[in-house]
Amino acid sequence: MGAAELGRALAPLLGKPVPKHIAVACSGGADSLALTLLADQWARPRGIKLSALIVDHRLRQQSAAEARQVADWLKAAGIAAHILTRRGARPKADIQAAARAARYGLLAEWCAGHGVRHLLLAHHREDQAETLLLRALRGSGIDGLAAMAPSRPLTADLQLLRPLLDQPKARLVAALQARGQAWIEDPSNRNTAFARVQVRAALGQLDQDGSLTRHLATTAANMARARQALEQLASEALHRSVAWHEAGFAWLDAAALRAAPEEIGLRALARLLRLVGGLPEPPRLESLQRLLNHLDEPATLHRCRLLPVAQGRLLPVGQGRLLVHREARFPPEPLPLGSLQPGRGLPNPAWPSLVWPRLVWDGRFDLALSRPMPGYRLAMLGKALPPALLAREAEIPRAVWPSLPALWRGKTLVGLPVLGPVGKADAVIMRFRNSL
Structure with a gap:
């Protein structure tokens, strides 16, 4: 595989304008190392900065030395390499899931701090086939059998890109061999205690010519189209x-x-609850099914409350619509604003001009500052009763008030950014993330 072919796969994923800085997750295995080297060949002549991110999970004694070795290989090729180290105790259970969560957390944190909005991952055709089989064994529906998407958001400002899903691993290995580049073999990839390794071994025995893997990857692509519809x-x-x-x-x-x-x-209700509750994952199917079957009744699910309403007023069961709002239970930690860098070029109220950095509060609101805010914090309103809300009770039911984002200075309530300007200017800019 060559850089031009990778570029053709990347183009529809990156969109336009092409970013000035992208990152690639590089473990040092053959797949990710090949992707990193090919991405550098493609990006360099286009003036695109490429950063390779190496995560040291600290789960094996050799991991630190291996991370340094990968960094040395990349630096010898002229590629900026950064080692991100997991801290804390070794997980005692579900080690692969814990490592994956830590890895994505470190990668997202680095990208957020460096203004990177696209992160390349080296998942290939065999990875896609294994993922489909694993999910089929767990009884997954269409969403699970769609396996991995070529592009998906990891955070509000970071998109994961998988340009190699159509490519067999052998082509990536061949790309390294052609340039005499060694790679790291992770022994955990041979540990049969892990379900993925068991599936990989079984698939290898059944698929001597690669046709089964190819058909499984095609099935995942078909399921992805069905999911999209x-x-x-x-x-x-x-x-x-x-x-x-x-x-x-x-x-x-x-x-x-x-x-x-x-x-x-069910899908519509799940998305509604995710947006209002601010959680990235959908509710459990069983709970969602019960809720759909009893939608006329008050209920709580996924950090959301559902109450019978009509035109904003609470009504007895069975009359009118349902108010769906964020519960005030389980509030996010108060967010100090003093250390946040203001966005530049934010003429009020031109939100589309917002530049990096941007934050998400409580999984529900985009947040930016138009000026420094030392001494201020953002937290739920709670039991406070500001006059601005009392005047809008017909529009905003009281049940909603405690979970509204509020700007505080010490114990003093300064304002409610989502309801209009705070102070003399829009110092805190917030927008509900209604991403239908």
Whole structure:
């Protein structure tokens, strides 16, 4: 495989304008090392800065030396390499899942600190086939069998890109061999205590010519198309049945949602709860099913409360719509604003001009500052009753108030950024992340 071919795979994933700085996760294995070297060949003549990120999980005695070796290889090739080290005790259970979570956390943190919005990963055709089999063995539905997507968000400002999903591992190994480049072999990839290693071994025995792996990857791509179609239908169902408010809550027409096919209704309801509750993962299917079957009744799920309403007023069960809002339980930690760098070029109220950095508060609101804010913090409103809300009770039900984002200075409530300017200027800019 060559750099030009990688570039053709990357182009639709990166979009336009092409970013000035991208990162690649490089473990030092054949797959990620080949991707890093090819990405550098593609990026360098285009004036794109490439940073290689090497995560030292500290799970094996040799890991630190291996990370340094990979960094030396990359630096010899003229590639900026950064070692990110996991801290803390060794996980006692589900080691691979814990390592994956730590890895993505470190990668996202580095990218956030350096203005990088695209992170390349080296998952290839065999990885895709293994993922599909693992999820099939767990009884996954369409979403699980769609396996890994070529592009997906890791955070609000970081997109994971997998340009090699159509490529067999052998081509990546051949790319390294052609330039005489060695690589690291991780012994955990041969540890049969891990389910993925067991599936990999079984697949290797059954697939002598690579055709089974190719067909499994094609199945995953077919499932991904089906998932995309279902998600589009779920978006349309949400548009028909939900009215949003900029303060981060919604009114749900239960009858309109139930009129959709059950699969579409479940997907739409899951997305509604994710957006209002601010959690990245959907609720459990069993809980979601129970909620859909009893939508006329008050309920709590996924950090959300659902209450019968009509035109913003709470009503007895069975009359009107449902108010869906974030519970005030389990609030996020207060966010000190003094250390945050203000965004530059933010003429009020031109949100599209927002430049890095941008934060997400409580998983629900985009946040930026137009000027330094020493001594201020952002936290839920709680039991405070500001006059601005009392005047808008017909629009914003009292049940919503405690979970609203509020700006505080010490114990003094300064304002509610999602409801308008705070002080003489829009010092704190917030927008509900209604990403339908």
